[in-house]
Amino acid sequence: MRHWTARACSLLRDCRRWTRQHPRLALAALLVIAAGFAAWRLTRPGAPFGPQDGTWLRVQINGDLYVGIDPSYPPFAEWTPEQIVGIEADLAREIGRRLGVETHILIMGYDSLYDALYTGGVDMLIAGLHPDSTLTHWVYYSQPYYDAGQVLVSPREEPISDMRALDGKTVAVEMASSGDAAAQRWARRLRALVIERYLLPQDAMRAVEEGQAAAALVDTVSARLYLPAHPRLVMAAETTVAEPYVIAMRRGNFRLTAHVEQALKAIKADGTLEGIIAHWLSG
Amino acid sequence: MMRLTRPVQRKALAHLARASGVLLVVSALAALRPAPPRVVLGPPHTVQTVNPTVCVHTRLTDEVDEWKIQRTLQMVREMGAATIVEFFPWPYAERERGSYDWAHAERIIRHAENQGLTVIARLGLVPAWARPPVREKVTTLTYLPAEHFDDFARYVGAFVARYGDRIGGVIIWNEPNLSYEWGDRSPDAVAYTELLRLSYQAAHAADPHIVVFGGALAPTNEPEGSGSGMNEVRFLERMYEAGAAPYFDALAAHTYGFTRSPADPPDAQTINFRRVELLRVVMVRYGDGAKPITITESGWSDDPRWTRAVRPGQRIAYTLEALDMVTAWPWADHLCLWQFRQPSDFHNRRDAYYALVSSDFFAKPIYEAVQAYVRGWENPYAP
Numbered sequence: 001m002r003h004w005t006a007r008a009c010s011l012l013r014d015c016r017r018w019t020r021q022h023p024r025l026a027l028a029a030l031l032v033i034a035a036g037f038a039a040w041r042l043t044r045p046g047a048p049f050g051p052q053d054g055t056w057l058r059v060q061i062n063g064d065l066y067v068g069i070d071p072s073y074p075p076f077a078e079w080t081p082e083q084i085v086g087i088e089a090d091l092a093r094e095i096g097r098r099l100g101v102e103t104h105i106l107i108m109g110y111d112s113l114y115d116a117l118y119t120g121g122v123d124m125l126i127a128g129l130h131p132d133s134t135l136t137h138w139v140y141y142s143q144p145y146y147d148a149g150q151v152l153v154s155p156r157e158e159p160i161s162d163m164r165a166l167d168g169k170t171v172a173v174e175m176a177s178s179g180d181a182a183a184q185r186w187a188r189r190l191r192a193l194v195i196e197r198y199l200l201p202q203d204a205m206r207a208v209e210e211g212q213a214a215a216a217l218v219d220t221v222s223a224r225l226y227l228p229a230h231p232r233l234v235m236a237a238e239t240t241v242a243e244p245y246v247i248a249m250r251r252g253n254f255r256l257t258a259h260v261e262q263a264l265k266a267i268k269a270d271g272t273l274e275g276i277i278a279h280w281l282s283g
Numbered sequence: 284m285m286r287l288t289r290p291v292q293r294k295a296l297a298h299l300a301r302a303s304g305v306l307l308v309v310s311a312l313a314a315l316r317p318a319p320p321r322v323v324l325g326p327p328h329t330v331q332t333v334n335p336t337v338c339v340h341t342r343l344t345d346e347v348d349e350w351k352i353q354r355t356l357q358m359v360r361e362m363g364a365a366t367i368v369e370f371f372p373w374p375y376a377e378r379e380r381g382s383y384d385w386a387h388a389e390r391i392i393r394h395a396e397n398q399g400l401t402v403i404a405r406l407g408l409v410p411a412w413a414r415p416p417v418r419e420k421v422t423t424l425t426y427l428p429a430e431h432f433d434d435f436a437r438y439v440g441a442f443v444a445r446y447g448d449r450i451g452g453v454i455i456w457n458e459p460n461l462s463y464e465w466g467d468r469s470p471d472a473v474a475y476t477e478l479l480r481l482s483y484q485a486a487h488a489a490d491p492h493i494v495v496f497g498g499a500l501a502p503t504n505e506p507e508g509s510g511s512g513m514n515e516v517r518f519l520e521r522m523y524e525a526g527a528a529p530y531f532d533a534l535a536a537h538t539y540g541f542t543r544s545p546a547d548p549p550d551a552q553t554i555n556f557r558r559v560e561l562l563r564v565v566m567v568r569y570g571d572g573a574k575p576i577t578i579t580e581s582g583w584s585d586d587p588r589w590t591r592a593v594r595p596g597q598r599i600a601y602t603l604e605a606l607d608m609v610t611a612w613p614w615a616d617h618l619c620l621w622q623f624r625q626p627s628d629f630h631n632r633r634d635a636y637y638a639l640v641s642s643d644f645f646a647k648p649i650y651e652a653v654q655a656y657v658r659g660w661e662n663p664y665a666p
Contacts, residue, residue, distance in 0.1 A: 010294075018292075072590045072591060074590060076588065078590075109463070110631075111633070112463050115423050115467065119422075128588070128632055130628075130629040130632055131629060132627065132630050132631075133629070134627060135630075174595060175595060175596045175648070176595030176647070176649060177585065177587070177594075178587075180648060181641070181645060184645075185645065199594065199596055199666075200594065201587075221587065222587065
């Protein structure tokens with residue numbers, strides 16, 4: 001350490017000596033560095049000579065925000081005769097409200113979502129999308145607004161929040177579901193895990209209530225819909241298999257993405273998001 | 284100019300040389316990559332099956348790693364499906380006009396042959412050079428201007444010339460009766476027939492025995508003139524009216540059951556599995572009943588949230604029932620399940636719940652059930 005400090009001091013002394021001997025060259029080098037820094041600052045996204053976020057300008061001027069939604073995923077998005085309703089529709093409107101603009105929900109099939117975003121048909125997608133690493137060169141994904149993954153449901157008196165605690169016990173799952181597949185993967189890692197299959201996730205959770213299994217591994221939506229009427233059961237705080245839902249926007253819309261992230265953070269922090277989710281998943 | 288005799292300058296140069304050396308070593312270390320897994324073809328395999336009707340639509344288009352291509356096709360063979368449908372995008376092969384790169388296609392065909400699988404090649408998408416410049420018009424990858432139909436046909440001809448004797452046929456385009464698949468424009472049966480005619484002629488010029496599939500029509504109730512699509516039965520009628528009959532050897536059709544049982548009777552107003560029978564009626568009416576229909580996409584989703592999905596147990600029961608049904612239809616030769624596996628389950632949530640195998644090669648219960656059916660074993664998920 002002392003050796004490297006001495007070397008650094010020596011280098012510094014050499015530089016100072018060289019600067020005194022060549023003041024003009026030193027000044028020129030300083031000017032080049034300053035010019036480079038100024039060019040970098042002025043051409044950054046949003047700076048006077050940098051790329052602009054046209055979408056954010058339009059959103060501000062026109063006061064509108066176009067959101068693509070696939071209304072075939074209740075309770076996230078559903079098409080009623082009056083309007084599109086659900087968690088995602090409420091979230092889209094809340095984001096618009098926080099940005100001070102009117103949200104226009106455009107309904108589209110799942111397969112058309114990314115094309116609509118790419119061609120500028122919509123400003124963002126809120127449609128149960130997962131972050132896709134193959135699209136991140138042009139798609140920006142927000143922080144998650146919901147985790148629809150597989151979660152353990154167990155008796156309140158003997159709560160289980162980790163699959164490892166099920167070693168030597170029985171887990172109930174819906175036959176052939178993602179929970180079934182996840183339990184099969186865990187069965188390979190644990191010493192002994194018995195998997196009991198039921199036709200529906202509700203049947204799996206009922207089996208836990210009746211003492212036939214130590215826990216059920218079901219999706220969070222089924223669990224949230226089932227639990228209010230069954231207070232003897234409790235859902236683990238963390239999912240065993242995560243399935244995050246995120247908002248997708250164009251990466252080039254750096255102002256819009258920043259404002260939406262800020263709005264989403266605030267919506268989460270003040271409990272609005274949890275209120276929306278609870279409203280639709282109260283059972 | 285600096286003079287090297289000065290001690291300060293010599294020292295500065297020494298520092299510079301050391302720094303350059305360190306930079307060089309760091310760059311060399313950063314450039315180091317582990318060697319990709321070595322993939323060996325091994326001895327050729329044959330598919331063991333009691334039902335050659337069973338086929339799967341694979342998704343190897345965006346699979347970069349060769350070992351994953353091999354593992355996917357191994358699992359198809361182990362399941363007992365003898366035929367696959369795979370997509371060979373035009374832009375992948377002809378990135379620059381007139382210059383073909385068959386590396387990706389070659390890998391897939393070679394591995395499929397090695398596993399004893401027959402490939403039905405779906406050809407489509409449009410390279411950037413055949414689409415309007417972005418500054419003029421933003422278009423999707425399915426936007427093919429009429430002036431480039433002959434370029435696409437040339438690609439079909441080149442593909443067939445290379446692989447014609449090693450594959451089970453070529454499907455010309457995908458779901459041309461959907462706007463999404465027709466460059467976000469209203470579907471146009473007359474234009475599609477022209478594309479089919481040019482492609483058929485190019486394919487048969489390259490290999491007179493090649494099977495050219497028309498259509499790959501998607502089930503939809505959208506009326507003619509809709510911005511989203513056109514009813515596939517009407518689209519097929521329009522194709523015949525435009526003179527398509529001589530330009531396809533078999534019809535490729537997609538049929539999905541959604542929430543309905545496969546036994547649900549065909550109905551013009553309902554999207555269900557047996558709706559494909561309505562296409563058969565049109566073919567017979569236009570004197571084309573001798574041609575088979577190949578169902579190149581079908582299946583049920585077990586997405587727990589989608590309104591058009593079923594429960595996983597129902598999915599297994601419906602799929603096996605549908606396979607029985609198609610086996611008994613004399614005019615249908617394959618039922619290809621959508622889809623076997625996709626490179627990333629996060630890429631498309633909708634498709635993830637149609638998959639038989641997860642992206643990390645975990646055989647889902649539906650895979651085991653179909654495998655038991657095709658191999659003549661007992662269904663482990665029988666209700």
